[in-house]
Each structure stands twice: as C-alpha cells, then as structure tokens.
Amino acid sequence: MTARQQVLPLTGVASGRTENYRGDHLLVAEMVERGSKVLDVGCGDGDLLQLLETRGIDGRGIELSREGVNRCVAKGLAVVQGDADTDLINYPDDAFDYVILSQTLQATRQPRVVLENLLRIGRRAIVSFPNFGFWKMRLQLLVGGHMPRTENLPATWYDTPNIHFCTIKDFVQLCDEINVKMERAVALDLYGRALRFNAPWWFWNMFGEQGVFLLSRAEKTK
Amino acid sequence: MVNVRSIPSPAAHTEERAHEADHPTSLLARFGADQPLKLDCGIDLAPFQIAYQTYGELNAERSNAILVCHALTLDQHVANLHPLTGKSGWWEIMVGPGRPLDTDKYFIICSNVIGGCMGSTGPASTNPATGKVWGLDFPIITIPDMVRAQAMLLDRLGIDTLLCVTGGSMGGMQVLQWTAAYPKRVFSALPTACSTRHSAQNIAFHELGRQAVMADPDWHGGRYVDQGTHPHRGLAVARMAGHITYLSDAALHRKFGRRMQDRELPTFSFDADFQVESYLRYQGSSFVERFDANSYLYLTRAMDYFDVAADHDGVLAQAFRGIQTRFCVVSFTSDWLFPTSESRALVHALNASSARVSFAEIETDRGHDAFLLDVPEFFDISRAFLESAAAARGLTKAER
Numbered sequence: 001m002t003a004r005q006q007v008l009p010l011t012g013v014a015s016g017r018t019e020n021y022r023g024d025h026l027l028v029a030e031m032v033e034r035g036s037k038v039l040d041v042g043c044g045d046g047d048l049l050q051l052l053e054t055r056g057i058d059g060r061g062i063e064l065s066r067e068g069v070n071r072c073v074a075k076g077l078a079v080v081q082g083d084a085d086t087d088l089i090n091y092p093d094d095a096f097d098y099v100i101l102s103q104t105l106q107a108t109r110q111p112r113v114v115l116e117n118l119l120r121i122g123r124r125a126i127v128s129f130p131n132f133g134f135w136k137m138r139l140q141l142l143v144g145g146h147m148p149r150t151e152n153l154p155a156t157w158y159d160t161p162n163i164h165f166c167t168i169k170d171f172v173q174l175c176d177e178i179n180v181k182m183e184r185a186v187a188l189d190l191y192g193r194a195l196r197f198n199a200p201w202w203f204w205n206m207f208g209e210q211g212v213f214l215l216s217r218a219e220k221t222k
Numbered sequence: 223m224v225n226v227r228s229i230p231s232p233a234a235h236t237e238e239r240a241h242e243a244d245h246p247t248s249l250l251a252r253f254g255a256d257q258p259l260k261l262d263c264g265i266d267l268a269p270f271q272i273a274y275q276t277y278g279e280l281n282a283e284r285s286n287a288i289l290v291c292h293a294l295t296l297d298q299h300v301a302n303l304h305p306l307t308g309k310s311g312w313w314e315i316m317v318g319p320g321r322p323l324d325t326d327k328y329f330i331i332c333s334n335v336i337g338g339c340m341g342s343t344g345p346a347s348t349n350p351a352t353g354k355v356w357g358l359d360f361p362i363i364t365i366p367d368m369v370r371a372q373a374m375l376l377d378r379l380g381i382d383t384l385l386c387v388t389g390g391s392m393g394g395m396q397v398l399q400w401t402a403a404y405p406k407r408v409f410s411a412l413p414t415a416c417s418t419r420h421s422a423q424n425i426a427f428h429e430l431g432r433q434a435v436m437a438d439p440d441w442h443g444g445r446y447v448d449q450g451t452h453p454h455r456g457l458a459v460a461r462m463a464g465h466i467t468y469l470s471d472a473a474l475h476r477k478f479g480r481r482m483q484d485r486e487l488p489t490f491s492f493d494a495d496f497q498v499e500s501y502l503r504y505q506g507s508s509f510v511e512r513f514d515a516n517s518y519l520y521l522t523r524a525m526d527y528f529d530v531a532a533d534h535d536g537v538l539a540q541a542f543r544g545i546q547t548r549f550c551v552v553s554f555t556s557d558w559l560f561p562t563s564e565s566r567a568l569v570h571a572l573n574a575s576s577a578r579v580s581f582a583e584i585e586t587d588r589g590h591d592a593f594l595l596d597v598p599e600f601f602d603i604s605r606a607f608l609e610s611a612a613a614a615r616g617l618t619k620a621e622r
Contacts, residue, residue, distance in 0.1 A: 058578075060579075066585065069583075070582045073550065073580045073581075073582045073606065074599075074602040074606045075606060076606040076613075077580065077610075078548070078578045078579060078580045079580055079581075080580065080581035081566075081581055081582070081583055087570075090573050090574055092574055092576065
C-alpha cells in the first residue's frame with residue numbers, strides 16, 4: 001500500500017515526527033503497551049518495528065522477502081526471513097505480549113490458521129487488513145463489473161499477492177467462530193482517519209477502507 | 223610419455239613453520255600444570271599455550287571486547303601481515319578503523335585454536351614430556367575444547383562478557399558453542415556460514431582430505447618431522463578438494479570458465495592446461511607453506527564431531543533455552559557447504575527459545591567463502607548489528 005502521511009496523537013512520539021509514520025502504524029503503536037514484547041509478522045522494511053522501538057518496545061519481525069529482511073537487519077532490527085503460513089508454528093505458546101499482522105492477512109494461504117497461531121504465540125494480536133466491503137470496491141464490482149482496484153490496492157487480479165480478501169463483517173464473523181475476543185476495533189477511511197467510534201458495523205463495513213483490530217483469547221465458555 | 227607435472231614442493235618455510243608453532247609471532251598466554259585444559263576426550267592437557275592477536279583498545283569498563291573465531295585453515299592474524307606468507311590479514315576487509323568491526327570502537331581478539339599450528343598448542347607443537355613434536359600423540363580435540371581454551375584466555379585477559387563473538391565456518395561453530403556453553407558471557411553473537419552440526423557430506427569431504435594426507439608416503443604415520451619431510455602433496459590435494467567446496471559452480475565458471483592457462487591450445491598432457499587447474503594447484507602449494515598436515519587432520523576431525531544438539535538430548539532448542547544473547551545469523555545463497563537450510567534450522571531453534579534473533583540470507587554466487595570477501599550487504603548487516611548491540615549494552619549512543 002502507498003505510504004500516507006497522517007498525524008495522529010501518540011504519546012511518546014514527539015509531534016512533528018509523527019508525520020514520518022503511516023496512519024495505521026501510529027494506531028497500532030498506540031495499541032501496544034510500553035515495555036512489551038512484540039512480533040511483527042510481515043514487517044516489510046521495518047518501519048513499524050522502528051516506531052515501536054522508539055517507544056521502548058522489544059520488537060521482532062518476520063518478513064517473506066529477502067530484500068526486506070536484509071534492509072531490516074541493516075537497521076539493527078531483529079528480523080528473520082520467514083513465511084506467516086509455515087513458520088509461525090515454530091514459535092512457542094505465549095512467546096510475545098502482542099503479535100502484529102499488518103496488511104498481510106489477505107495474502108496468507110490459511111488466514112484462519114494464521115489468526116489462531118497469532119493468538120497462540122501472543123497474548124494479544126493486532127490485525128489490520130483492507131476492507132473489501134469498502135464502498136469503492138462495491139461500486140467497481142457493481143457498476144464497472146471488474147475486480148476492484150484502489151489507490152492502496154493497485155494490483156490487477158492476475159498479479160495480486162492478495163488471495164483471501166475479506167470485509168470487516170467477514171472478519172468479525174471469523175473472530176466469533178474461533179472464539180476470539182475483540183478488545184478494540186477501529187475502521188480507517190481512505191485517508192487513514194478513524195471513523196466515528198459509535199457508528200454501527202454496517203457503516204464501518206461500507207465506509208472503512210481498512211480495519212484495525214486488537215484481539216485477545218476469549219475465556220473458554222462451557 | 224605424457225607430460226606430468228605434480229604440485230611443486232614448497233622450497234622454504236618448513237623451519238619457519240616449525241618455529242612458529244612453538245614460538246609464535248603473536249601475543250602468548252601460557253597455562254601451566256596447575257591450569258590444565260580439560261578436553262572432551264577425557265585428557266587434561268597441560269601445560270599448553272594460546273597464541274593470539276588483538277586490535278583496538280579495551281575500554282575501562284572492559285565491555286567492548288569482540289572475539290573473532292577463525293575458520294579451519296586460517297589463524298589469529300586477522301588484520302596484520304602474516305608472519306609466514308607476508309600477506310595481509312584474512313579479514314582486513316572487516317576489521318580495522320571505520321570497518322564493521324571498528325577498531326576505533328571495539329577491542330578485537332582472535333586466538334589460534336587449540337590444535338592449530340600458528341602458536342597455540344597442537345600436533346605441530348613440541349611435547350614437553352618428550353621434547354619431540356606431538357604429532358599423532360596429541361589428543362583429539364573438539365570445538366568445545368577450542369572454546370574452553372578461549373574462555374581461559376579471556377579469564378587471563380580479565381574479560382568477563384564479550385560484546386560479540388563472531389566468525390564464519392568453523393569460526394561460526396565456535397560462536398554457537400560459545401552461546402551454548404557460556405551464554406552469560408556472550409552479549410551478542412554473529413555466526414556466519416555455519417551450522418550447529420557437521421553434515422554427512424561435509425564429513426565425507428573431510429575424510430577425503432585426511433586420506434589424501436595419509437596416502438602421501440611423506441606422511442610417515444604422522445611422524446614426518448622426525449623424517450625431515452612434510453606430506454605437502456597429500457595436504458595440497460586435501461586443500462584443493464576443500465577449496466572446491468568453498469566456491470560454487472557459478473563462481474568457478476565466472477572466474478575461469480574453460481579458459482586456458484598461458485596457452486592457446488591443449489597440450490595433450492596432464493599439465494595444467496585450464497586456468498582452474500592452475501588456480502587449484504596454486505591454492506594447494508601455497509597452503510602447505512603455512513599449514514601443518516597433522517593440524518589439518520585434527521581440526522577437520524573437530525568439525526566432524528561438532529553437534530550442538532547432541533549434548534542436549536538431541537533437541538537443538540534446549541541448547542539455547544532462556545538465552546539472553548542477541549543473535550544475527552547470516553548465510554549465503556550459493557554456500558553448498560553450509561547451506562541456508564542449516565542456518566534456518568538454527569533460527570527456528572532460537573525462535574523456539576524466544577531468543578532475539580536476526581537472520582539474513584545474502585544473495586551471492588561466491589559460495590561458502592563469501593564471508594571472507596567483499597560483500598557490501600554482509601558488511602552493512604554486521605555493522606548495524608554490532609552498533610545496535612553496542613547501544614543496547616550502553617556502549618555508544620544509537621544513531622537514529
């Protein structure tokens with residue numbers, strides 16, 4: 001996705017520096033408690049990890065592309081080359097306070113298994129993904145009759161890495177099915193701004209360009 | 223008769239090499255009968271000595287020391303002229319002022335491994351009990367023995383915790399052994415082009431090399447010094463076979479292809495018509511000038527025996543349980559001696575131990591030897607890893 005410059009209030013990051021960071025990264029960083037241990041799955045060039053480290057967070061990363069990994073390691077970040085679909089099983093239970101999956105869920109082969117692994121490895125998970133229920137998507141399919149493409153998802157259907165698109169509604173349903181508790185949910189508009197907090201789900205599903213969710217394991221119900 | 227020319231005999235250096243084994247052109251730490259080196263084979267080695275080089279200054283807090291562990295056929299002369307060959311140090315590209323292992327910031331130590339032939343006690347040294355060269359009377363040594371000796375050297379130097387332990391190949395094995403045996407003494411570890419255990423294929427290549435040495439009539443059952451010989455042909459063949467494994471098909475093709483050596487047409491003989499043959503012969507004959515044949519047997523054996531998991535019920539992750547050391551594991555795409563899959567297995571074990579680990583695979587066609595060559599991506603990663611380790615240890619301010 002294209003980097004957007006967006007100012008969100010974030011404690012610990014001096015104003016004037018926040019514009020260097022992506023809106024959804026600032027939101028994610030704000031969800032993570034200081035001093036915690038974090039695994040960023042699909043960490044790209046390590047921008048989020050760097051932001052987290054400025055907040056005293058012990059961050060680790062997994063990245064699929066060799067170039068991305070090497071750029072991260074050259075920044076002094078603790079990043080390994082790996083695949084969310086196959087390598088998460090190597091991590092022990094409760095190894096991290098938070099596991100982050102930023103704009104990657106839709107590119108995994110088995111999103112459900114990945115989500116379950118996130119909440120096995122981490123006590124909490126933070127998941128962000130593009131909302132396929134966004135009105136622009138719906139409009140392109142309804143009126144244009146072709147697979148939607150947006151500023152943030154410019155790939156064509158035949159070369160996109162995103163093989164498992166979902167809507168915010170779909171994701172909420174999956175969380176219910178696998179007994180995941182949603183501690184916080186935020187929908188961001190096309191400009192990375194949070195939508196009105198008390199809006200109903202259908203509104204978010206229509207006008208949210210992406211969803212950001214803070215998840216934890218639900219208490220086992222008998 | 224078909225023209226045959228075998229590998230030339232090294233004219234010089236036999237005496238210098240023998241002298242260097244006992245009286246090295248290096249700093250020297252001697253350990254007496256009261257401080258034996260407890261070897262894995264059950265023998266207490268005493269007395270013994272460790273030859274080492276240092277670069278840079280140890281700071282007042284003694285917190286900036288980096289131990290470099292050398293590979294099979296290298297030695298402690300990391301960044302100075304070699305006393306036997308007169309050539310520059312084997313890692314000058316990495317160690318020096320402003321280099322990734324910056325001697326303006328860090329105190330770099332490299333010691334000749336126990337079993338080596340450049341001044342640390344080994345089969346080429348004189349056995350004080352007999353007054354003769356140890357030869358095959360020298361006990362079999364292991365990678366853990368090498369590391370135990372290094373730990374004794376650090377005790378002698380008054381260095382408790384190393385900022386980093388680094389090295390490639392057999393040096394990388396020592397790095398991993400350091401983290402498994404002395405995790406609290408290793409703040410960060412940068413193992414490169416290595417594995418937690420020697421593979422069957424690698425043991426096979428080593429056996430080939432050893433048999434080449436032993437098949438040379440000049441070897442005399444290991445007592446060649448008494449006979450005034452050195453099995454230079456066998457050792458050169460071992461080196462040639464080894465050297466092929468350090469390169470890659472692509473690198474050999476790029477460097478030599480099928481090009482002829484100083485001639486237009488084949489000579490219809492077994493002379494070195496091809497450049498690659500000439501290169502290998504040169505590698506073989508220059509190696510025997512500076513290396514002892516028995517030492518080659520002992521050090522290859524130590525690598526063969528190496529298996530970190532074996533000491534931990536076969537579970538690699540057990541070896542690193544609860545470890546606080548920061549790791550950066552580096553492999554090279556064309557390294558077929560220690561392929562990336564071996565590094566990946568190590569990384570999986572470290573992840574399972576929740577260790578702080580970075581892992582980068584660097585794309586290059588230069589094979590196993592890439593860790594010794596000019597590979598800028600490797601330098602960038604090493605530099606950044608060391609800087610972040612130094613910052614985490616409160617050594618320098620992180621540059622952001």
